[in-house]
Amino acid sequence: MAGLIELFPPGSAVAADGTLTVAGCRADELAAEFGTPVLVVAEAALRDRAREYRTELAARRPDSRVVFASKAFPCTAVQRVMVEEGLGLDVAGGGEIRTALKAGVDPALIVLHGNAKSVDELTLAVRHGIGLVVVDGPDDVDRLEELVPPGGNQDVLVRVIPGVTADVHAHVMTGHEGAKFGLAPPAAAELIARIERSDRITVRGLHVHVGSQILDTEPFARSVAPIAALGAFEVYDLGGGLGARYSYADRPPAVAEYLDALIGAAREHLPRDAQVIIEPGRSMVASAAVTLYRVTTVKRGAHTFVAVDGGMGDNLEVALFAQRFEAGIANRLGPTERVERAVVVGRHCESGDVLVDGVDLAAPAVGDLLVVPATGAYCFTMANNYNGTRRIPVVFARDGAARLVVRRETWEELSARDVE
Ligand SMILES: Cc1ncc(COP(=O)(O)O)c(C=O)c1O
Numbered sequence: 099m100a101g102l103i104e105l106f107p108p109g110s111a112v113a114a115d116g117t118l119t120v121a122g123c124r125a126d127e128l129a130a131e132f133g134t135p136v137l138v139v140a141e142a143a144l145r146d147r148a149r150e151y152r153t154e155l156a157a158r159r160p161d162s163r164v165v166f167a168s169k170a171f172p173c174t175a176v177q178r179v180m181v182e183e184g185l186g187l188d189v190a191g192g193g194e195i196r197t198a199l200k201a202g203v204d205p206a207l208i209v210l211h212g213n214a215k216s217v218d219e220l221t222l223a224v225r226h227g228i229g230l231v232v233v234d235g236p237d238d239v240d241r242l243e244e245l246v247p248p249g250g251n252q253d254v255l256v257r258v259i260p261g262v263t264a265d266v267h268a269h270v271m272t273g274h275e276g277a278k279f280g281l282a283p284p285a286a287a288e289l290i291a292r293i294e295r296s297d298r299i300t301v302r303g304l305h306v307h308v309g310s311q312i313l314d315t316e317p318f319a320r321s322v323a324p325i326a327a328l329g330a331f332e333v334y335d336l337g338g339g340l341g342a343r344y345s346y347a348d349r350p351p352a353v354a355e356y357l358d359a360l361i362g363a364a365r366e367h368l369p370r371d372a373q374v375i376i377e378p379g380r381s382m383v384a385s386a387a388v389t390l391y392r393v394t395t396v397k398r399g400a401h402t403f404v405a406v407d408g409g410m411g412d413n414l415e416v417a418l419f420a421q422r423f424e425a426g427i428a429n430r431l432g433p434t435e436r437v438e439r440a441v442v443v444g445r446h447c448e449s450g451d452v453l454v455d456g457v458d459l460a461a462p463a464v465g466d467l468l469v470v471p472a473t474g475a476y477c478f479t480m481a482n483n484y485n486g487t488r489r490i491p492v493v494f495a496r497d498g499a500a501r502l503v504v505r506r507e508t509w510e511e512l513s514a515r516d517v518e
Pocket of ligand 1: 167169170188211307309310311337338339340377378379380381
């Protein structure tokens, strides 16, 4: 378990009795107060990362903006932190527009995405004065032309498929030829020409997004030239996608390294005075959080199965794209020789409900607290009610104090939508 501490949010430590502390809060006390499973966010780590992104981007490209990809952790408290740190918000759909507005973002700093935006979502965007709508294809333009009132205007970006692949799971690749998002350059050029004839939609620029959990800077740099070939615009949104560190083997580029490559390519290919937007999600939030679980059963046989009181109800990343996580016994993180190789599984009725397939745990036993680090991205947002589980709460930890920012779902809420 040496090295596990590096995967926890900065500011985490191991107390003298071997118990994990996150932002000064003991794991056992968090579990006692808020129950398990619980998603614990180190607030300072979240803020530091947002500032790092902002200052590193501004240092390389003064006319630039960071918008947080809300989908990675769309709860009001997280979105509000981003707004307080001076970031805009990228939203995908009407639900995220609503939570973003609740978090207090200036609508002009919202970028709306979606490959299947509904009339209702676009109506909401136009009504609230959302800054940029990223049009994914001609249907978005048809709808906006209907919705924007005469004399009105909606600024848009056109999403372009750069034809770039990255060494990631196919399920999180988005910029390859044949992707469902955006348009290939010739179709994008046609759509741009059409919008340029519109009296109520203005093309401000282009958008590109290669994929997610990319652990190499090169695909980002390669995504710029294909969009530059479409002409000169005022704004280029170069997407998100930088990978996070989930396991010992992951070596994601630092934000500075990633931006050196991306902004280097922007300098080479894009107009000097164009504004550059980036949309980090995963790399902004993954490492700022951990999930605490209670060990409910330990079954020893051909494998040692350590089962916890959560699983794919609060972490779909493993099932969706085989993400490797690590784990530890949060109340026994000190040096020990009693280590056992285990498969950490959830409580759900799928053999695929595995949190970590093979990890060394310190003498796991029923009643222990198990911690999985780097669960800040795409876990909360994909939480579900499978097997009647209640969706997970979120707790912010800061300077030894913890506060609940999203409560656990109640039993009553499980059937609250049933009308019969
Ligand atoms: C358009 C767009 N921008 C940004 C992101 C954020 O990507 P990531 O969380 O990998 O940084 C996504 C994620 O899928 C996306 O679709």
